[in-house]
Amino acid sequence: MADVVHQLSVLARRSAPPVAKLPNDIPANVEDVSGYEIQTLGMTLEAALQEIEQFCADTDHKSVENVNRPMYNRIMDVYQQLIASPDPVSMDFVESFSLIVLRFFDMLDQRVLCSTSVVANICASGTVAGKNYSFHHDIDMLLRTSSLQNTAPIHHWQTKWKETRRRQSKVLKSCLEEPEPFLRQMLNDINRSEAVALMKFAASTQLTP
Numbered sequence: 001m002a003d004v005v006h007q008l009s010v011l012a013r014r015s016a017p018p019v020a021k022l023p024n025d026i027p028a029n030v031e032d033v034s035g036y037e038i039q040t041l042g043m044t045l046e047a048a049l050q051e052i053e054q055f056c057a058d059t060d061h062k063s064v065e066n067v068n069r070p071m072y073n074r075i076m077d078v079y080q081q082l083i084a085s086p087d088p089v090s091m092d093f094v095e096s097f098s099l100i101v102l103r104f105f106d107m108l109d110q111r112v113l114c115s116t117s118v119v120a121n122i123c124a125s126g127t128v129a130g131k132n133y134s135f136h137h138d139i140d141m142l143l144r145t146s147s148l149q150n151t152a153p154i155h156h157w158q159t160k161w162k163e164t165r166r167r168q169s170k171v172l173k174s175c176l177e178e179p180e181p182f183l184r185q186m187l188n189d190i191n192r193s194e195a196v197a198l199m200k201f202a203a204s205t206q207l208t209p
Helices: 002-015 045-060 066-085 092-111 120-142 158-177 189-206
Strands: none
Touching: 002 189, 045 066, 066 092, 066 120, 092 120, 120 158, 120 189, 158 189
């Protein structure tokens, strides 16, 4: 399922109209990758990555299985290679990398603002893992189309991701089969009703028959 969603997202991005370039445009390079500004966020690439690291630290203890940290580690490995490069990096590559950083930042930012209940985190785990699946493939594509190294263990992510998803599914099934211990942690009936709705939705979208 995650693979299907990723393929659809790739097709959607490919169908987006390209940025127009004048015939005499000369491919630009980025001299200072760390200082490259992500205009949507109003911060440099380095500052955005520092914020992402804090997001990951804040959610580490809340997640049933933290799938964000491995993604952050891969992004940082690419970033470290870019700033260590003795040659200027192409603007196109930095823009592509920054887009991944931006999308990852937005996902983490939304997670921080959302409910932090145990049930909410369990139910959201599959959605977060699916988004990270897409991010991982985007990083794979960047590495394949560049001279950057992809031999570090953190870039062999598939096996660990699949194992994490199996554990997440097991926890979700446990929550669905015996919800009372989880629901007792809710503060009131409204929160419990929301938790039940979340569990039903997660069961219909994340668990295969």
